[in-house]
Amino acid sequence: MKITDACVYPYPLGDSSVRRFAFEARSYGYDSIVAADTPVAEICGVTVIPGIFLAGMPAKDVQSRAKKSRGTGAVVAVQMGDNRFNRAVAGTSGVHILRGIHTADKRAFDHVAAKIAVDNNTALDIDLSPLIFGRGHLRQKAIHRYLDLMILYRRFEFPLTISSSARSVLALRAVREVTGLCSLFGMDETDVQAALAGVGRVTDPGESLVKVIP
Amino acid sequence: MSIRPPTLREKRRYLLARIDPAGTIVEAKDLYYAVYEAVVSLFGDVAAAAMQPSVLAVENGYVILRCRRGAEREFAIALSTLSACRDCTVAIRVLAVSGTIESLRERIATLVPLVSAALGQDAAPAQEGTADxxxxxxxxxxxxxxxxxxxxxxxxxxxxxxxxxxxxxxxxxxxxxxxxxxxxxxx
Missing domain, CATH: 2.30.30 (SH3 type barrels.)
Known part of the structure; x- marks a missing residue:
């Protein structure tokens, strides 16, 4: 089980090099990071997984991008849109993570989309940046969305991931701090551990999705 | 007002935290305002009043903070949402929680030589206009x-x-x- 930060933006998108991110991530208790526009690497025992973050695209383009990236080892994460878009994307094979629920509409992710996500083994991302950097309405909205998400999570148990969306090493948070922040919307330590291992769950499911019960 | 006897005093906890990035100079007063803002914006005025957050000392890149006993977990969560102090981007990394300031000072004394040894070279940023x-x-x-x-x-x-x-x-x-x-x- 790898403890992964599901989204960081190294230089030139941020101000920290990917090596520095890996150094800091190791000291904060991570085994791997998903970094935007970065090749696969192993730095100081931290696995750097390339991330493809898609935003503002129609579902058809997302499908073609996901198809192209198949077999590259990259994690494909898509920014959430309206309900129809989310259902379409959640059911697209090759899409690993749905991101940005804190900016999406209240009804953007419902029980139908949750079921599709479970069937397709697509994870929902919990972005900590609005909790860390947001104040007032922005943070309240994010906490509200995450509380809603947790209700669906308890019912359907789709994979979750946790990301810092850090553009600097200063925005990275240690696993202990992540646990504290996630407790604000009702995640306990077990849930946080499962969510931190969520990237491994969606990229390498391991066990078969269909269980034969005698 | 006379000082209360020890059994009647409020129990407190002291937190040792590192200020990132290294070499950032912050005033204790500015940090206090930043910490208080972080606590109030996350938990509200009532929780902040019950928590009694305070900055006791800033020394050698570390800060000693104080809160009421039992509130240290919430205080640490609030500290993890602190991202700026005045105009500087900073992060506060909580390292230890203790019942006495003395033990935290001892810990700083053990940490500072390690950091100094690791600092191969520590140069202050060049002043504006100088070109060395x-x-x-x-x-x-x-x-x-x-x-x-x-x-x-x-x-x-x-x-x-x-x-x-x-x-x-x-x-x-x-x-x-x-x-x-x-x-x-x-x-």
Whole structure:
């Protein structure tokens, strides 16, 4: 089980090099990071997984991008849109993570989309940046969305991931701090551990999705 | 008002935290306002009043904070949402919680020599307008950078340029020497 930060933006998108991110991530208790526009690497025992973050695209383009990236080892994460878009994307094979629920509409992710996500083994991302950097309405909205998400999570148990969306090493948070922040919307330590291992769950499911019960 | 006897005093907890990035100088008063704002914005006035957050001392890149006993977990969560102090981008990393300031000071005393040993080179950023050729010997990619803090493999550098002077967080492997030659020492 790898403890992964599901989204960081190294230089030139941020101000920290990917090596520095890996150094800091190791000291904060991570085994791997998903970094935007970065090749696969192993730095100081931290696995750097390339991330493809898609935003503002129609579902058809997302499908073609996901198809192209198949077999590259990259994690494909898509920014959430309206309900129809989310259902379409959640059911697209090759899409690993749905991101940005804190900016999406209240009804953007419902029980139908949750079921599709479970069937397709697509994870929902919990972005900590609005909790860390947001104040007032922005943070309240994010906490509200995450509380809603947790209700669906308890019912359907789709994979979750946790990301810092850090553009600097200063925005990275240690696993202990992540646990504290996630407790604000009702995640306990077990849930946080499962969510931190969520990237491994969606990229390498391991066990078969269909269980034969005698 | 006379001081209360020890059994009637409020129990408190003291937190030791590191201020990132290394070498950042922050005033205790500014940090107090930033901490208080972080607590109030996350938990509200009532919880902040019950928590009684306070900044006791800022020394050698570490800060000692105080809160009421039982509220240290919430206080640590609030500290993890702190991202700026005045105009500086900072992060507060909680290292330890203790019942006495003395034990935290002892811990700082053990941490500071380790950090000093790791700091291979610790140069203050050059003043505006000064151009010391010795400080601009490295580049990151195609960008010349001026190193600010070396901490083992970690290097903090400032991008050299007319306008863009943001701080970059790099490692020694990322840096490349400018005008590095292969001429041996004997020549």
């Amino acid at each position: 050729p010795d400080t601009c010997r490295y580049r990151f990619g195609s960008t010349p950078v001026e190193t600010v803090v070396w901490h083992g493999h970690k290097v903090d550098a400032i991008e050299k340029g007319f306008k863009n002077t943001r701080r970059l967080f790099l490692t020694t492997e990322d840096l490349e020497k400018i005008h590095a030659t292969t001429i041996p020492d004997g020549l």
